[in-house]
Amino acid sequence: MLFVNKIPYKIRLISFYIITTLIGISLTLIAIYNASEEQLALDQIDNLHEIYSDHIKQLEITGIKNSPIKSLKQLSTKLHSPVYPVIPYSPSEKIMYQDATCSISLAPELLNANQLNPRGGVIGLSNCRSTWVLLDTRFGKDSLLVLHRFDTDSSNAIVSAYTQRLLVPMVFFIWITVWSSLILGNLVNRLQKQKDEVEHFALHDSLTGLPNRKYFLDAITELTNYSNRQHSPFILAMIDLNKFKAVNDSLGHQYGDLLLQQVAQRLRATMRDYDIIARLGGDEFVLLLPGTDIDASMVMLKRIYETITEPYLLDNKDAYIGASIGVSLYPDHDKTYTELVHKADIAMYQAKQSGGGIKTYTSAETA
Amino acid sequence: MKLHRNMGLYDQIFRTIMGLALIYLGPVSDVLTSDTLSESLLAGVGIMIIISSLIGWCPLYHIAGFNSHRRKQS
Numbered sequence: 276m277l278f279v280n281k282i283p284y285k286i287r288l289i290s291f292y293i294i295t296t297l298i299g300i301s302l303t304l305i306a307i308y309n310a311s312e313e314q315l316a317l318d319q320i321d322n323l324h325e326i327y328s329d330h331i332k333q334l335e336i337t338g339i340k341n342s343p344i345k346s347l348k349q350l351s352t353k354l355h356s357p358v359y360p361v362i363p364y365s366p367s368e369k370i371m372y373q374d375a376t377c378s379i380s381l382a383p384e385l386l387n388a389n390q391l392n393p394r395g396g397v398i399g400l401s402n403c404r405s406t407w408v409l410l411d412t413r414f415g416k417d418s419l420l421v422l423h424r425f426d427t428d429s430s431n432a433i434v435s436a437y438t439q440r441l442l443v444p445m446v447f448f449i450w451i452t453v454w455s456s457l458i459l460g461n462l463v464n465r466l467q468k469q470k471d472e473v474e475h476f477a478l479h480d481s482l483t484g485l486p487n488r489k490y491f492l493d494a495i496t497e498l499t500n501y502s503n504r505q506h507s508p509f510i511l512a513m514i515d516l517n518k519f520k521a522v523n524d525s526l527g528h529q530y531g532d533l534l535l536q537q538v539a540q541r542l543r544a545t546m547r548d549y550d551i552i553a554r555l556g557g558d559e560f561v562l563l564l565p566g567t568d569i570d571a572s573m574v575m576l577k578r579i580y581e582t583i584t585e586p587y588l589l590d591n592k593d594a595y596i597g598a599s600i601g602v603s604l605y606p607d608h609d610k611t612y613t614e615l616v617h618k619a620d621i622a623m624y625q626a627k628q629s630g631g632g633i634k635t636y637t638s639a640e641t642a
Numbered sequence: 643m644k645l646h647r648n649m650g651l652y653d654q655i656f657r658t659i660m661g662l663a664l665i666y667l668g669p670v671s672d673v674l675t676s677d678t679l680s681e682s683l684l685a686g687v688g689i690m691i692i693i694s695s696l697i698g699w700c701p702l703y704h705i706a707g708f709n710s711h712r713r714k715q716s
Contacts, residue, residue: 443680447687454702461707 285460292456293449300445304437311433313391316406320395323359323408323421330354331412331419346414354419364409364420372422377403381420395421480554482532483539491553491561495612498551498565502605509565509605510572511615513623514542514583516558517597517631526592533589534596541582546575561619569604569635576600576633584631599626600633608636645699650710657695664688 282290334353347363354361362370362381370381379398386407390396395408403424410419478490486494495511502509516538523531535558542552542560551563562579564572580598587594601623603615618636626634649657667674668684675681694700703709 439675440677440680443675443677443683447683450687454706457706457708458702461705465707 284463285457288460288463289453289456292452296449296452300448304441307441308433308437311436312430313397315429315433316397317391319406319423320392320408323406323423324394324410327354327359327361327408327410327419327421331410335413347412347417347419350412351419354421358423360422362420362422363417365417370420377405377424379403379405379422381407386420483536483554485539485543485560486551486553488553488555491551491555491563492612494551494553495563495615498563499605499610499612499615502565503610507566508568508607509563510567510569510576511603511605511612511619512562512564512572512576513555513601513616513619514560514562514579515599515623515627516583517599517627519558519596522594522596526589526594530589530592530594534587534594537587537589538583538596541585542579545579545582561616569602569607572602572604573633576602580633597631599623599631601626601636602633603636608638645697647698647711648703648709649695649698649700650712653710654695654698657691661688661690661692661695664691 331350331354334350351361351363360372360374362372364370364381366383369383372379372381381398385398386396386409389398389407395406397404397406406423408421408423410421412418478486478493480487498509501507519531519534522534535554538560539552539554542562546552546562547564549565551565553561555561562576564575567575580600583598584596587596601619601621603609603619603622605615608618609615622634622636626632664684665688668681668688674684698711700708
């Protein structure tokens, strides 16, 4: 299965289509071949029946007047040929037919089981495939049985008719199938791309490209569950930009947007791959630092604070902002994410009131 | 509907040759087959290929998202 997963999706789709098409074509060809062979046998039975019925009539008219059994034997001897052996047949007897290559025990049940139409049928034994025809005579219930070794050249003729008539439509069908699979593959790819885009838009902020509030809520729920199971701590930090409104008001909204984009870039560059940053809205960001305790996180948060409070160059205009960061720790401050967010918020407002910086949540009792 | 060219020059040449070959193998000669259905299919596909190569746009390429036409770098 691993090997199959390594094959590109498009190739897998085409292979699947071609294999199923080839199976379908093979089954259809086998059915057509069998039907053609049966049709040949039916034609042969009808021909034999017609020819021998005429002969029987003529011989009977020209005077075979013995007892029924003798007459049948005489008829069979007169009609007998090496290619078409004619045998007297009685429904109550089992007749053995034998020649150089084949020996058949002609029981009435065998004939009935292999009957194709009321006139006769085909006995298909391993090396002895023969058509047979039962011919009625006027001598009681007994009749004559004509056997004919089925002509193998007829089968070759069917194959030759195949190559003449079926080859091009088959190739055409496979060609169409390959195209259908390519078209389907393309449609699936386009749908997948659209789905990815829609999912991305639903979970990311269009201005900064950072995950949005919905993404953050999903991520923190998952992280809380994981940390519960693994007894692993994590840090939640709320960041609010100070003096952002001043930049927006003094330089305009387009510069405010540029500033938010640059803040997002700096945050992304400072953090580890598995940390999560999201923009909750306006100038508010949130960080999730999995597997980090308060001491280790302080080093990181200081670096983040220093990075985002460095001056910005927005289209040749300088901008200066500060930041307030509120921190809460799982599981020390709370085990539910709503409370963790609330406590980080409280810490952030405390930091904001003191003019910026980093504040860790402290409860009213401990403060 | 504006048809955007999606076929390169080599593709067009190849298709024209293929189209003529299919028409020759189909209704013109009995080399491959003398079956009417087969000949009509070969002729149909041959004509489609030639027309698509003349206008430089292939509907199947279009639906399947292929393009053998390299746009010139401006």
